[in-house]
Amino acid sequence: MASSTKYFSNEPQPNLNADEPSSTTALTLAYRTVGTPDLPAVLMPSCYGGKLDDTLPFLYTSVDNRGAPAVLANHFVIVVGMLSGSESSSPSNAHVSMGGLNFPKVTIEDNVRLQHALCRALGVEKLAAYIGFSMGGIQAYHMGVIYPDFVERIVILAGAARASWHNISFLEGPKAALVNSEDFHGGRYVEPARMGTQAFGRVYSTWALSSAWFREKNWEKLGFNSMWEYLEEEWERSLGSWDAHDLLGMLQMWQSADVSIHGPVKGDFVAALGSIQAKALVMPSRTDSYFPPEDSMEEVKHLKQGKLKIIESVWGHLAGGGAGTREDTEFIKDAVEGFLAE
């Protein structure tokens, strides 16, 4: 069982939701742990639009009822919410002095440094593995570059070491839909900007899947009567319920992600990848429109100990997070299990 949600701050006094902030740069991580600290530690951060609850649960809980122990059964699992992800420090939950439009432009580096401090506070000297999906995979690469001695293995599920130009460009779409929406009011909305966030969800949705997914009408396998019902229930309504600034905060963090900022030679992507000491398992989805396998292949070339395993799925980006077919998810579980045993 996961512990209840706890908080860790870079300030002595965690101030999330407090009446008075201790400083305008205080940042707090929401996290949960599973298992005991004497076991090998594994950190798993949340992804874009993800919460602690839905961060790769298939790796630490038995979801398939086959009675097999979870892949991470004998590990101390630390699940951490991403900054701006609504559970850790975010525009929506920060003190008014740094909430909404005032929230600082946090980075992937901010997340990783805070996660490192959290681990040390929990008594973790070294991570046996850092496993991330999507923006979680981006964080995994950054952990490998920023703290090369701190992590033994990184697993990148449908992620990348930087935002590609294609990423940056497509993300401009949902962003434009949101910031130009009728109820965003230049970011000074008082009521939730629902028209904006729902439009955001509608723009974002198709990118997460693949043309093959739509060709096969896979919404039917999820029990939806129509594509429209699927888009509304799974996308427009879910992302549509988020706070607009939280969505934009995560988005700018994604767009500005790049390990080459942190490597031995500033701006040298290849050198940054080469500086990673951890063994890496890189698992793109064949049909991912965010992080196509071609980008992963290029990245793996420059890793000291990188292994590529492509998830052969039509579930696009989603396959990497365990939302693809049962076979896709079993493939990930088996690969991660084998990788941890190496």
Next chain:
Amino acid sequence: MASSTKYFSNEPQPNLNADEPSSTTALTLAYRTVGTPDLPAVLMPSCYGGKLDDTLPFLYTSVDNRGAPAVLANHFVIVVGMLSGSESSSPSNAHVSMGGLNFPKVTIEDNVRLQHALCRALGVEKLAAYIGFSMGGIQAYHMGVIYPDFVERIVILAGAARASWHNISFLEGPKAALVNSEDFHGGRYVEPARMGTQAFGRVYSTWALSSAWFREKNWEKLGFNSMWEYLEEEWERSLGSWDAHDLLGMLQMWQSADVSIHGPVKGDFVAALGSIQAKALVMPSRTDSYFPPEDSMEEVKHLKQGKLKIIESVWGHLAGGGAGTREDTEFIKDAVEGFLAE
């Protein structure tokens, strides 16, 4: 030289921009001709967001300065604006009684029937070819199904015989951005809805290209200093200058396109394709996100006389319209030239 723009209406008195409409369903096509009516006739319709000026000019004008005669030099070329495309009848130019929100939901069929009537009025008994890019390709398939005896050859450049579910879904993105925008006012805008149409352009842009295109920074080959400059100049500003209802009118026409509505067995896509008598040349772009080659391959299987030639380009959807590399466009020209000579 192309003739000046002329108009053709399904009513005896063309009424475009007239003070009084002759009926609320009067529809007018804007068109131009090149060559004389005694030559074999070729019809080319405009595409989504296209104008007469930019409809496959590389097929009838010599753009490469190599002195070679244009592919369609010895043809009577009829270039026709699509309904809702701002030159033919559109929400933006219709009489107030059928303008804006009042504009009827026109279909691909409406275009094709009106084009057929235009041809007959021009003395064309049969088209030697119907060549269309993108939504122009959709129209080409429809002409082949609705008037099987009227057209000898159809050329589909990065097009399809119907809107795929993936098409329908991704188009919901720019639509959502536009209709929820601050200045759309539920469609009752008085000033142009620029925030909405520019957001539309921003959402739409990335779909038209490919991840490989961005990986190679191809905006540099177009002379832009940055991706941002490219997105602004080529997309946000261009589509952003359109009328919102014109954009939405073309969009609903695309989303509702399906030849199976018009085939021998209503709803039978394969039967509809099989009813096409024309020889068909189907040229998808390898990296097209709108109309992927997989869909074209499936369609060609069911054509009586269908030939597939894939444009091996990283320029995504755009390659099919002549906006890819010089090699891409030469490949199209050669293929069309050979096909017309068969």
